[in-house]
Amino acid sequence: MLQINDLHASVDDKSILRGINLEVKAGEVHAIMGPNGSGKSTLASVIAGKEEYEVEKGQIVLNGEDLEDLAAEERAHKGIFLSFQYPVEIPGVSVTNFIKTAINETRKAKGLEDMPAKDMLKLIREKSELLEIDRKFLSRSLNEGFSGGEKKRNEIFQMAMLEPKLAILDETDSGLDIDALRIVANGVNKLKSKDNAVVVITHYQRLLDYIVPDFVHVLLDGRIVKSGGKELAHELEEKGYDWIKEEVNA
Amino acid sequence: MSKYTEDDLREELKTKEYEYGFYTDIESETFPIGLNEDIVRAISKKKEEPEWMTAWRLEAFRVWESMEEPDWANVNYTKPDFQAIAYYSAPKSIDPNKTLDDVDPDLLAMYKKLGISVDEQKKMNNIAMDIVVDSVSVATTFKKTLAEKGIIFMPISEAIQEHPELVKKYIGTVVPTKDNFYAALNSAVFSDGSFCYIPKGVKCPMELSTYFRINQAGTGQFERTLVIADEGSYVSYLEGCTAPSRDENQLHAAVVELIALDDAEIKYSTVQNWFPGNAEGKGGVYNFVTKRGLCEKNAKISWTQVETGSAVTWKYPSCVLKGDNSVGEFYSIAVTNNYQQADTGTKMIHLGKNTKSTIISKGISAGKSQNSYRGLVQVSSRAENARNFSQCDSLLMGNECGAHTFPYIEANNKSAMIEHEATTSKIGEDQIFYCNQRGIDTEKAIALIVNGFSKDVLNKLPMEFAVEAQKLLEISLEGSVG
Ligand SMILES: Nc1ncnc2c1ncn2[C@@H]1O[C@H](COP(=O)(O)OP(=O)(O)OP(=O)(O)O)[C@@H](O)[C@H]1O
Ligand SMILES: [Mg+2]
Numbered sequence: 209m210l211q212i213n214d215l216h217a218s219v220d221d222k223s224i225l226r227g228i229n230l231e232v233k234a235g236e237v238h239a240i241m242g243p244n245g246s247g248k249s250t251l252a253s254v255i256a257g258k259e260e261y262e263v264e265k266g267q268i269v270l271n272g273e274d275l276e277d278l279a280a281e282e283r284a285h286k287g288i289f290l291s292f293q294y295p296v297e298i299p300g301v302s303v304t305n306f307i308k309t310a311i312n313e314t315r316k317a318k319g320l321e322d323m324p325a326k327d328m329l330k331l332i333r334e335k336s337e338l339l340e341i342d343r344k345f346l347s348r349s350l351n352e353g354f355s356g357g358e359k360k361r362n363e364i365f366q367m368a369m370l371e372p373k374l375a376i377l378d379e380t381d382s383g384l385d386i387d388a389l390r391i392v393a394n395g396v397n398k399l400k401s402k403d404n405a406v407v408v409i410t411h412y413q414r415l416l417d418y419i420v421p422d423f424v425h426v427l428l429d430g431r432i433v434k435s436g437g438k439e440l441a442h443e444l445e446e447k448g449y450d451w452i453k454e455e456v457n458a
Numbered sequence: 459m460s461k462y463t464e465d466d467l468r469e470e471l472k473t474k475e476y477e478y479g480f481y482t483d484i485e486s487e488t489f490p491i492g493l494n495e496d497i498v499r500a501i502s503k504k505k506e507e508p509e510w511m512t513a514w515r516l517e518a519f520r521v522w523e524s525m526e527e528p529d530w531a532n533v534n535y536t537k538p539d540f541q542a543i544a545y546y547s548a549p550k551s552i553d554p555n556k557t558l559d560d561v562d563p564d565l566l567a568m569y570k571k572l573g574i575s576v577d578e579q580k581k582m583n584n585i586a587m588d589i590v591v592d593s594v595s596v597a598t599t600f601k602k603t604l605a606e607k608g609i610i611f612m613p614i615s616e617a618i619q620e621h622p623e624l625v626k627k628y629i630g631t632v633v634p635t636k637d638n639f640y641a642a643l644n645s646a647v648f649s650d651g652s653f654c655y656i657p658k659g660v661k662c663p664m665e666l667s668t669y670f671r672i673n674q675a676g677t678g679q680f681e682r683t684l685v686i687a688d689e690g691s692y693v694s695y696l697e698g699c700t701a702p703s704r705d706e707n708q709l710h711a712a713v714v715e716l717i718a719l720d721d722a723e724i725k726y727s728t729v730q731n732w733f734p735g736n737a738e739g740k741g742g743v744y745n746f747v748t749k750r751g752l753c754e755k756n757a758k759i760s761w762t763q764v765e766t767g768s769a770v771t772w773k774y775p776s777c778v779l780k781g782d783n784s785v786g787e788f789y790s791i792a793v794t795n796n797y798q799q800a801d802t803g804t805k806m807i808h809l810g811k812n813t814k815s816t817i818i819s820k821g822i823s824a825g826k827s828q829n830s831y832r833g834l835v836q837v838s839s840r841a842e843n844a845r846n847f848s849q850c851d852s853l854l855m856g857n858e859c860g861a862h863t864f865p866y867i868e869a870n871n872k873s874a875m876i877e878h879e880a881t882t883s884k885i886g887e888d889q890i891f892y893c894n895q896r897g898i899d900t901e902k903a904i905a906l907i908v909n910g911f912s913k914d915v916l917n918k919l920p921m922e923f924a925v926e927a928q929k930l931l932e933i934s935l936e937g938s939v940g
Contacts, residue, residue, distance in 0.1 A: 253891075256891075256895050257894070257895075258891050259891075260887065260891075279894065279899070280891060280894035280895055281893075281894045281895075281897050281898060281899045281900075284894065284895055284896060284897035285897050288895075289895075290895050292892065292895075295892070296886070296888045296889050296892045297889075298889060298892075298893075298906070298907055298910055299910055299911065300909070300910025300911055300912070300913035300914075301906055301907070301909070301910035301913075305906075306896070306906070307896075309898055309902070309906055310893075310896035310897050310898055311897075313896075313897045313898045313899065313902060314897035317897065349910065350910075366896065370896070370897070
């Protein structure tokens, strides 16, 4: 599904990603962990096509297609979804209107008609139930005045609506209370299939108890310095990152 | 004010009319350029107006001659040469007995292209239309339904003939001829416009709608609209404008007068999309409009406007809250792009007791444009318990445009409660990326953000109009992101 080869990226001449290699196959769950500022969100943004970041070297390949020349929205149309660490507010645009626009723009890109209102409503009902979102919530302005947890839940609601091929969840767990974490994780699990893949970026093992990863990667200073199975996350939880830094420096 | 009497007029006619042999010369549908008393008379004659109307125009012309074009607004432009404009033009081959079905198919096709399907609107939206093309009405519909309720909705030129008592009683009472430079000019040379009268206690069953456009190069456009809502009546009036591309600046100076008698309500909505000039700032319409409404006791007037067009806009729909407990509202979205300049806002004049006004202004600036809000809230000494709430929000796109807010408050009564809030925000790259990531391209993302920003005002528009306005916002901001 996703193949990243020797990816180098920078912003304002500051190099952030310094040779990332990663392969994610359909049906897999990958976790990316790493200290603050190591480049996790940057990697997510670069995959999603944020123009601010300059790719200096390497490729990102999605289902055999090099993404280099694709704009962010085109990547989204190909099935890339990013649940933002810090979702932005769009005053005056309701959650419903926003997701409706997103879905119909994606359909338009594929040469399809707008989704009939009836189907849209049904889909919204279904997915909001899945994530236990109050319908009233959907008429509020996107992320405006949302609590931290509400923002994250809303991100996953959008993911559920858009049914992406590759979902990257950037610290979706932070800000969620214990019940919400379970609900959101369950939602993600229900959406998982053998045809899609999930990359979760997190600092905590807790999320990985629910969304169980096939692989865990450690990102340090813009490189993946260690990869392993789900037990690696436990080890990190216990020991922190120092031992890995030592390994790398050795 | 010294009245210009009929004797004066007769005297004028004696000396001037034959001197130039002007009247007989007028064969073409467009008058020669320039403005003098003869032209004013010729316009009046062309429209077969009664003498009082001619006299009224001539008086306005004299006032205008003694006035100077104002320059206090925050706009820069080459002042129009008022002697280089033709003051009257009519589309060719007009038959006043025509119905909508008889309208020139080319013209209808043009409306369609602009997204204004008259037929569709007529059928689906229950809208009576009084279409003004280059100042002369070519089609009027739904007249019968309206007539049954005693509602008068017709070109003002016809109203002058058919209901002179109403026109004479109210014209110039809200916007006097000497009110300002452009109002005086309009009073002298107005070519046509709409007239509407809602009788006592009648709720107008449909949205009254007028579409204006300017389609003849070099022709100034001077509409005159007069809406009178008699006691306890209600009317919602829609005005929409579109204009094709044009290479030279065109002057537009309309006057709209609204009169809401006791317990009456008038909603006046405008979607305005005149050619704003090309990306380099060339061409475009100059729009200098005087719009004002008078509220008697317990009356209410709401102005809602979506302004996306014109090279230069100068426009302040206002309410004179004369009657006790009267209410004035102003909801506005003004979009400027490229080199457009807009100086718009409102005046709320509180004269009566317990009068209330609300101002919601949303300014959107892109490109190298300048967008100014100018608002005056005035509370007279006898206006006990007057209240005003004003909110002015500006949205900026890019670093080269400007947004300015000039709120003026004159409170002469201690019981007045006046609140003013203002915000300025910028469309952020993060917002755009967020939308992009969800599959929404940048153009659409901006439209979405702008629509969200404007929502409080869009919500005030009648449904069909709101949809049209949304489209307009999108179109006018196209290509505004690099
Ligand atoms: N637009 C930018 N301009 C300047 N520096 C940036 C920019 N984006 C990211 N950086 C820097 O790049 C580094 C990596 O940031 P990034 O957000 O990817 O870290 P992260 O691994 O997601 O951290 P956290 O765990 O705190 O979320 C940081 O030092 C950050 O300050
Ligand atoms: Mg991060």
